[in-house]
Amino acid sequence: MKHNGIGASAGRIARAICLLALLLPVLAFASDRVPKPVIDIARPGKCVEDTATMRREHPDMLKHQRDLTMHEGIRTQKHSLKECISCHASTKTGSVLGNNGFCQSCHEYASVKIDCFNCHASKPKRIAGATP
Amino acid sequence: MSADTNEVLSRRGFLAISAATLGGVMLAPGVRLIEIAAARAPEQPVSRKVRWGLLIDTNKCAPGCDDCVKACATENGLKNTGHPRTDAQWIRKVELKDMRTGRTNSVPVMCQHCEEPPCVDVCPTGASFKRADGIVLVDRHICIGCRYCMMACPYKARSIVFQSISDQNPDVPRGNGCAEGCTLCVHRVDRDQQPACVEACTKAGHNAMIFGDLNDPHSEIAQRVAKYASTQIRADLQLNPGVRYQGL
């Protein structure tokens, strides 16, 4: 079976999750600190809403925006997944996924499956000649 | 990135105002740029007054030329995995030969953006839907991959994705297990650009494809279909596709 990029990385992620699941009790036992997600914000500045709102409501915002975009062609940037990604992609990997990726690290911590990146690009569009 | 989008925004804002106040800038007498007819502010929903369509002049379409197909693949991130039977094809060139007369034609075929789309009629979840402006799309958020639309589409316009994909164009999300088809480059249309195939065809000097608003009597496409004979594929099915062909 040939693996393509996502297949392979999904496999890696799956293995990482399994490993993490196996290690978690050990880690929790070894230190009294529960591992926290890595929230590595490469581009400091203000998000579209305050942090508490974003943490709680980003799924609803994204869902609301997705329906507007999909069905009514409204492509405003605030609350659009594309904008989230272009701001939050890691400066190292260029992606919001990966072990320390903005989306993945937190979702892994909360063990909430992200369905977005089956279809959506996890990296912002490369613009020729533009420095991000 | 942001500079780029701001520019688009401000241009669109300006056009929206000018379209509203001046009633459109005349290009040639009676013909307006499609951008102006279409311009809407980014927060404005698509309008029912618009019906996007394509007019393909098969007399100008060269056999074997696949500029439009290549442009589509690049724009929408359709990659060749070496398995043509399972690779998605949103647009294809169909070479035709009339059995009786021997006349040949070469025609690009993509989703025909039917006014009465059977794919929408059969879709169990409502994932296949028609936008107010006539563009037929798949909402991958709710598509369950039942492939019913593929069974129902008379034009073989839909593909399903057989494997997970990576490195999508951020404007064109696509992924394993969902049905998909030509979107008329809806992400470009929403930015007041032409579909990639049309742009490529024009750029290469063939000028075989025109894109525009069939409902706007001033648009080039509406004027052309009003003046010259054009047909729809399988017009007998009465689906009233938004894609029309000349010279078939």
Add this chain to the structure above:
Amino acid sequence: MADSLIYRELGGPSRRFWSLLALLAVPLALGAVAYFYMEHYGHIVTGMDNQIVWGMPHVFAVFLVVAATGALNIAMAASVFGKPVYRPVAPLSALVSLALLVGGLALLMLDLGRSDRMIVAITQLNPASLFARRVIFYDGYMVSVGVYLWFLLERRMNRYIRPAAIVAFLWQLLLITSTGLEFGFNFRAAYDSVLYAPMFIAFAAAYGTAVLVLILFAVCSWEERPVAEALLRRFKNLLGIAVGASLFFAVLFLSSKYELARSRDVARFLLFDGGVYTALLWLGQLVIGCIVPLALLVRSQFSRSALAAACALVVLGGLAQMYVTLIGGQAYPQILFPGMVETSSFFDGEIHPYTPSLVEVLLGLGGMALAAAIIAVALRALALLPTRLEVPAEPQA
């Protein structure tokens, strides 16, 4: 009269029953493995492609769904049309119908490109869609048949059997007609015929009755349950009529396709030069599925083994029929430009090849095994069949 019957669960030592379940667990487990394999790698591991979009799982699934609607006929004959001779098997008939439907629907769900979104499939319905309406029909059918079965089993509810049966009957009609029409309304050249609705009603009656009788025989070989020959003769006649009607409609359908100029090419493909589809049509659907069973059934001398053989052949022929209808119908190219020769990179104008992959077959067999397991467990847990199916039939019922 029917009330004098004593209904009993499936007996026998529990070790024997567990080994039966263990036997059924093998195809079930293989089906589950096949599903996870498909789910993990995507439909690339099936034989399907962008031309043949419904493969082997659909062949099994549609067969099960069609047989499910037909399996209820016996119960309906007993409770709606007042034929007491069928009353002893009415609960079995309802159960088989439910189990086959569950097996078929499970297959349809597991074969989805995004089977992780099954919930969406059930909750987010597009009311205009024929297919989604079918989801409603499935639900309504299952509920109404379930209620009917409950009334049959619950003595206090016995007097409401008839109204419940009528409701179930209406759902049954809706479901089978819509299944047939779903093909009939399709634009593909092989479909596109209103004959599909009556044809599928006949198919359903044949497949459903055949499966029901096979299960009855299986119970009889499991333990001593004497079955009146009069009842089996009824089954024989019913099956004969259903198979005869299937043959009639199939011939009518094929010849009407052949006679109409616009569909002659596809008829020629199916009838003469479709390769495996032609073979399956003639040998599978017509000879094994109709002609041989008919010959076995119309023999004047009644024999149980002949009836059992006829039932098994009808099931095999039914699967062949589904393969021809579903896969053959897709293999024949979609005509975009009538009168023109089409060629393209998307295989326009060509006969599309399809080879079912092992995973698909395993998944399909898993669906069959699921239905069988449901029947086995339900028969063991519920008193669905009388100890003796020997109620003398009224002479003119």
